[in-house]
Amino acid sequence: MRIAIIAYDGISPFMLSTPLAVFDEACPAHDHNVIVCAHGGRISAKHALGMTTGHNLQDAQTADLIILPGWRNADEPVLTAIVEVLGAAHARGAIVAGLCLGAYGLAEAGLLNGRRATTHWARIGDFGTRYPKVQTDPTAIFVDEGQILTSAGNAAALDCCLHLLARFSGMSAANSAARYLVVAPHRSGGQPQLTKRPVPAAGAETKVAEILNALWADPTGNPSLDELAARCGVSRRTLTRHIRARTGGNLSDLLRHARIARAQDALLGAAQGIDRIAAHSGFPDPQSMRAAFRQELGMTPTQWRARQRLG
Incomplete structure (x- = not known):
């Protein structure tokens, strides 16, 4: 390009x-x-x-x-x-x-x-x-x-x-x-220009970082905020605040981005069907993966893969 x-x-x-x-x-x-x-x-x-x-x-x-x-x-x-x-x-x-x-x-x-x-x-x-x-x-x-x-x-x-x-x-x-x-992961455009972000406690921040890294490495699960908060030893509200401070979005945004990234790696790898890639990436079905690609990238997974091959 x-x-x-x-x-x-x-x-x-x-x-x-x-x-x-x-x-x-x-x-x-x-x-x-x-x-x-x-x-x-x-x-x-x-x-x-x-x-x-x-x-x-x-x-x-x-x-x-x-x-x-x-x-x-x-x-x-x-x-x-x-x-x-x-x-x-x-x-x-x-x-x-x-x-x-x-x-x-x-x-x-x-x-x-x-x-x-x-x-x-x-x-x-x-x-x-x-x-x-x-x-x-x-x-x-x-x-x-x-x-x-x-x-x-x-x-x-x-x-x-x-x-x-x-x-x-x-x-x-x-x-x-x-x-x-060395900047925060990709933030959505809807993030407010003026926002006061809390400074989390070191212990809680470490726990949250571990969980976010684990979710990014394997986004195939569908954990609830309550489950993750219990694992961190913090309240649901506190966990939500930490996730937003770290990523600029919520838990759903994080999982969607992680799943898209995993799907892109699969799309660039060995030839696989869309159904298999969607399941491997944590999407409930191919339609959900297509919707996520359109929302984030403005194109379908097939169109994205074709563009990479052209490049």
Whole structure:
């Protein structure tokens, strides 16, 4: 897959490094061709950092995925040249993502009209006022509208990139990248931007970690929260809080992600029927596995396997 990251004068080095870390550094085994494009091929980043990208904006026109990582100032219009590249990419069927204030560039291109979108919580009010045709979501850390994605701030941009990696290369690849980057496992876009997470006691945290690791290794069971809480020696409510603090979701989300990851490994292995893979992965039936794949990856297991083979 060819991925183009758009850079510009005044870009935050952190925002630029986020998609580079996820799609390049953290997953060297996957064949992603990642390029950084800028007007004129050279930019001056924040803090007096200068860099030569080696690619002009026109080089982004052949990318399967184009990412605009932030924008230097929400009160300043996004460069027309960048807006035109985003619009052209969408018109030819490429996936376009605006990370943090990069959502402003997508909105300027008219790509978000009638769609859900989000951006950094500090600018969400201004964003909604400036672009009334956009269905602004002030709570989500990222929004996936299929061909269009937007995210909240810096950490949420990382979540959005990991989500995209899961779409292209599977949950196993996304979780491996998260582990390499030493960040939390893949979080869903519905995770609130502003949340107070408790600091669990060391003993309880250890128990929860052991259980989550065991569930991830073998998600074929269907334990209840009450059963797991009893094994941890904590209340159901406390266990739920620990799981959400650790994974950003609930027990059902964790099991679904683990089952999808196991199914993806099986799909990439020796040829097996969908029925057998579903049972091996912990799904009650093939229909449940198909529904989970569509929900998380936007495609069926068969379509996902065909895409990997094409890659």
